[in-house]
Amino acid sequence: MSEPLTLIDRLWSTHEIARREDGAALLWVDRHYVHEGSFHAFSQMKARGRQVAEPGLTFGVSDHYVPTRGRDRAIANPEIAAMVSNFESNATQSHIGLFGLRDPRQGIVHVVGPEQGLTLPGLLIVCGDSHTSTHGAFGAYAFGIGASEVAHVLMTQTLWQKKPKRMRITVDGHTTVGVAAKDIALTIIARVGADGAQGHAIEFAGRAITALSMEGRMTLCNMSIEAGGRCGMIAPDANTFAYLKGRPYAPKDAAFDRAVAAWSALASDPDAAFDREVTLDAAAIVPVVTWGTTPDDALPIDANVPDPARETDPARAAYIREALDYMGIAPGKKLSDITIDRVFIGSCTNSRIEDLRAAAAVLAGRTSKVPGLVSPGSSTVKRQAEQEGLHRIFRAAGLEWADSGCSMCVGINGDLVPPGERCASTTNRNFRGRQGPGARTHLMSPAMVAAAAVNGHLSDVRPLLAGRKL
Amino acid sequence: MEKFVRLTAKACPLTQPNINTDQILPARYLKWPRSRGLGQVLFQDLRFDAEGREQQNFPLNQPTWRDAKIIVAGRNFGGGSSREAAVYALYDYGIRCVIAPSFGDILSQNAVKNGLLTAVLPEVEAAELAAAIADDPALPVTVDLERQTISHDNLSYGFAIDPVSRSQLLNGWDDIDLTENHRDQIEVFKAKDRLGRPWAIPTTA
Ligand code: SF4
Numbered sequence: 001m002s003e004p005l006t007l008i009d010r011l012w013s014t015h016e017i018a019r020r021e022d023g024a025a026l027l028w029v030d031r032h033y034v035h036e037g038s039f040h041a042f043s044q045m046k047a048r049g050r051q052v053a054e055p056g057l058t059f060g061v062s063d064h065y066v067p068t069r070g071r072d073r074a075i076a077n078p079e080i081a082a083m084v085s086n087f088e089s090n091a092t093q094s095h096i097g098l099f100g101l102r103d104p105r106q107g108i109v110h111v112v113g114p115e116q117g118l119t120l121p122g123l124l125i126v127c128g129d130s131h132t133s134t135h136g137a138f139g140a141y142a143f144g145i146g147a148s149e150v151a152h153v154l155m156t157q158t159l160w161q162k163k164p165k166r167m168r169i170t171v172d173g174h175t176t177v178g179v180a181a182k183d184i185a186l187t188i189i190a191r192v193g194a195d196g197a198q199g200h201a202i203e204f205a206g207r208a209i210t211a212l213s214m215e216g217r218m219t220l221c222n223m224s225i226e227a228g229g230r231c232g233m234i235a236p237d238a239n240t241f242a243y244l245k246g247r248p249y250a251p252k253d254a255a256f257d258r259a260v261a262a263w264s265a266l267a268s269d270p271d272a273a274f275d276r277e278v279t280l281d282a283a284a285i286v287p288v289v290t291w292g293t294t295p296d297d298a299l300p301i302d303a304n305v306p307d308p309a310r311e312t313d314p315a316r317a318a319y320i321r322e323a324l325d326y327m328g329i330a331p332g333k334k335l336s337d338i339t340i341d342r343v344f345i346g347s348c349t350n351s352r353i354e355d356l357r358a359a360a361a362v363l364a365g366r367t368s369k370v371p372g373l374v375s376p377g378s379s380t381v382k383r384q385a386e387q388e389g390l391h392r393i394f395r396a397a398g399l400e401w402a403d404s405g406c407s408m409c410v411g412i413n414g415d416l417v418p419p420g421e422r423c424a425s426t427t428n429r430n431f432r433g434r435q436g437p438g439a440r441t442h443l444m445s446p447a448m449v450a451a452a453a454v455n456g457h458l459s460d461v462r463p464l465l466a467g468r469k470l
Numbered sequence: 471m472e473k474f475v476r477l478t479a480k481a482c483p484l485t486q487p488n489i490n491t492d493q494i495l496p497a498r499y500l501k502w503p504r505s506r507g508l509g510q511v512l513f514q515d516l517r518f519d520a521e522g523r524e525q526q527n528f529p530l531n532q533p534t535w536r537d538a539k540i541i542v543a544g545r546n547f548g549g550g551s552s553r554e555a556a557v558y559a560l561y562d563y564g565i566r567c568v569i570a571p572s573f574g575d576i577l578s579q580n581a582v583k584n585g586l587l588t589a590v591l592p593e594v595e596a597a598e599l600a601a602a603i604a605d606d607p608a609l610p611v612t613v614d615l616e617r618q619t620i621s622h623d624n625l626s627y628g629f630a631i632d633p634v635s636r637s638q639l640l641n642g643w644d645d646i647d648l649t650e651n652h653r654d655q656i657e658v659f660k661a662k663d664r665l666g667r668p669w670a671i672p673t674t675a
Contacts, residue, residue, distance in 0.1 A: 014667070017659040018652045024634040026652055028659055030670050037500060040554065048646065056672070065501070083501050118672055130552040130576055146554035146580035148645070156649050158656060162634045194488055195546035195572050228549060230575050249672040259669035294488045319487065412497045419520065431492040431550060433515050 004269035006166050007235055008201040011141040011266070015124045017158060024160045031118055032058045032153050033109045033127035034096070036065045036087040041128065041150035042094075052094040054157040059118060060091035060098045061109040065413050068375050068402035071101070080413060094154075107378020107404045110134040110348035114218065115380055117247025121236035121263040126153055131348050131428065133224040136233035137217035138240055139266045141201070143231040164230045165275040167200035168268075171208040173282040177470070178462040180358065181216030182350060182426070182445035184208065184280075185223035186288045186298040192278060194296040197229035200276065203268060204234050208282035214243040215354035222349045223428055226295040235267040289335055289458050290430045290443040292323035297430070299335060301448070301460045307332035326432055327440050328420070339457045340442070341421040343372035343399070343449050344435070347409035350426035351377030353384050355446040359426075360390045362450035362464050363397040369456030372399040372449075373415065375407040397453065411436045424452035472585040473642035474615055477566055479539035481611040482529050483600040489516075489543060490550035491577060495559045497551075508555060509562035534607040542600045543570035545593065548577030557584050567613050569620060569629070571596050582635045585642070587615060589629040599627070615640055 015027040032054075034041070045051070052058055065083040067075055075081035084101055091098040099105045099112055106112070110131055113119040121139035126132060128150040135142035145159065153159055169188055189196075202224050204217075212220065217234050224232025241260050244250045251259045288298045291305040299305070305324060308331055311317035324331055329338060345351065345359050356376060374394045376382040382404055385391055391401045408415040409427040411434075417423045419438030426449050427434075430441040442458060451461035499511045517528050524531045530538070541560075547570040548556065557580045560568070567587040578588045591599065602622060603609055611622045613629075615636065620627045637643070649656075664671070 014663075018655050020634070020648075022633045022637045026649065026656075028656075028663060031672075037553070040504065043503075079501050120669065122667065123670060128552055128554075130550065144552040144576055146552055146557070146576060146583065148554060148580065148583035152645050152649065155646060156656070158649060158652075160634075160645055160648070162632060194549060195574075198546075198572055198575055228546070228574070249674070251669045251673055255669060255673075262667070262669065294490075315487075322486070410497050412500060429490075429492070429550065431490050433496055434492050437496070437498075437515060437520065 004272040006268040006272045006274060007139065007203050007233055007266060008141065008164065008166055011122065011124065012163055014122070015141070024162050026158050027124060027161055029126055029153050029157050029159055030057060030123035031113070031125040033113055033125070034058065034060045034091070034150065035063050035109050035129065036083045038128050038147070038150050039086060039090070040147035041154060042090045044148065044151035045154050048155070050155045052096060052154050055095040057157060058096040058154070060087065060096050061112050062087060062099070062101045062106060063108045064406045064410065066101050066405040067413055068405050068407045068415055071403055077414060104379055107380065108348045108351065108406060110222065111352060111377035111381065114138065115247070115378055117244055117250030120244065120250060121240060121266050126159060130225045131222050133229065133231045134218050134222040134348055136221040136224070136231050137214060139233060139236035139263065141231060141233065144225065164201040165199050166203070167197055167229070167276040167278070168203045168205055168274040170206040170277070170279045171204070171282050172206045172279065173208060174211065175208055175282045175285055178287055178447065178465055179285050180445035180447060181212055181219040183285055183288050184282070185220050186290065186295065186443065187285045188280065189223060189227045189296045190288070190298040191280065192227050194226060194294045195228040197224065197227040200229055202227070202229040202232045204232060209234060210237060213354055214239060215352040218352065219349055223295070226428055236263050287445065287448050287461055289448060291327065291329065291335060293326055293430055293432050295428065295430060295443060297323065298443070301335055301458065304332050304334050305329055328422070335458050336460065337457065340370055340424045340452050342370050342417065342423050343368065343453045344408040344423055344425040344427065345446055345449055346373070346375035346377070346407050347427040348377065349428040350446050351375065351381065353381050355426065356381070356385050356390050359446040359450040360393040361468055361470055362447050362454065362461060364393050366397060366454045368398045368453035370453060372453055373402055373408055374399050375402045376404050378404050399453070408435055410434065417441070424449045424458065471583065471642050471644055474566065474585055474587045474639040476612070476614045476616065477539060478610050478612040479566070480535060480537065480608060481540035481542050481603050482535035482538035483542045483603050484529055485542065485544045485597070485600050487544035488546045488549060491548055491553050491556040491574070492550055494548060494556040495553060500553060500555055504558050504562070507562065508559040509564065512559040512563040532607065537564065539564055539566045540611055540613065541565055541568045542596060542603060543568055545571045547573050549574035552576045554580040557581050557586055561586050569596060569599065578635065582638050583645070585639065587613065587639055589613060589620060589631060591620065591627055591629050595627050
């Protein structure tokens, strides 16, 4: 009898071309996504006088630097304009598929790939971006790589890798009302730590995971990297196939049925062994927010921020003191007493249609006490949200409805949180200065951001959901 | 790529945990070409205040450590974004080796491709080493990749590194050259794979 296999074992072996003595394997890459940040890689490729090996498997998306307002005008900042135009001319010269600034399908790479049916189960997907883990939601082996590796993939469509260790995170049972995929993700990260899954491929399993929509699964896999994981993945199922059916680049008709038959085998054997297992009870997960400067600083909304004076480990106490100092929060303060200056709804973590619906369900008929920006994950999501009238809810609440891009998640297009300001944000990183120098970020779900907007302070969304259609 | 075999240099302690790539190189410098000198903005927001004045208490600003080639870091150094420019910034500043209890996976991968060694030392030993340099800032520290040791005076620690990274650094291998040797295998794989997984090719919209 052959040894029982995990999902990552299966994905790994279908892509292995060769193995070196030291254990590194040369893997075939099925999809390579590139964005404006790939310029180092394109220069490396040109310096060697090489070309893109498989332009048909390479897709470019303009997202990190694109403006989210005034797209009919030229980009004012010349450096930013150059980033976008250099990228788009690199893509065009290389004959790769391009979802450029003015393409109706443009958006954040991790939203566009799945939405266009480019991301499929069983694929090996890479991109020069750590949140490539998002695509694992479809049962793909998807991970972020650096510029030298991007250059290598451009030139050869392959990549040298060592096999990650296997970790399974099982979330059993059912979540309660008001608990979103983001709450599951942050709860997991708080449990295992920001580096807890280093060197591991995470497989998410359990009743609460299979109950998630594809949007929710993408949120969860997206955040795998914030637990230090190399990638996150979920075995594909009927939900996955239903999401993909009819997507522009997905297989069609009989080819789709044959693909589904192959994809259905992509699961871990029941008796397969993992290097590490973590189990959580979904019923115990409540809405959470972060208070500090790494994503594992997440606590239930009814908790208080830690007090360094009550911490026994001196290194931990020093960290808490510095984090609270940066965040401008008094030790031991009640989380729900923390007032905010603005909100941001967007990023590859939480900007899909379901995320916008969840925020709009809270905001409908209410106003935001603070200014805020809503940037849909893609231009396609934007159109859909407008068809559903969600943009009117955001605008009526006093929030700005903008175009799609990475926007205030990282601020490199100029959408910044001003120094010292506090932002309730649906993004994935609360690092110092992530949303701009001196910016203070609290991570949470879209519904929780909406609740913070309505109350002007960090808040439990659940009371605001009473009597609402969800 | 430059090989890494052995290095003796000053080491700078930077022991707070979770120094991520946003701290190593803030996002606003990502549009800089490498030729503009990324070393000068390494740890920009930790090294300098908003007005561009040096932060006195930041270790790399101490006179003895300005020209350190080794950093002794805290747990989870370089987690976060995949930006390889963070490694360019370290390297172009002059850093050739970072020692820490753990590293972000992508940062370690990027480091290897650029001849920067990331050496894993258990938390207690890393803290001991950091304390030793804090006591004697000019203490020369030797990192020997062949023997996988870090030593100073009479003390020596064995460090961990994955064998793939080790062989790559010792040989100064270039991935592209290595891959070229497998060109035939790639072609065979591709032909077979297209038959076995026809659905893996995107259909044109
Ligand atoms: S939205 Fe944020 S996390 Fe996602 S790809 Fe863009 S910058 Fe990275």
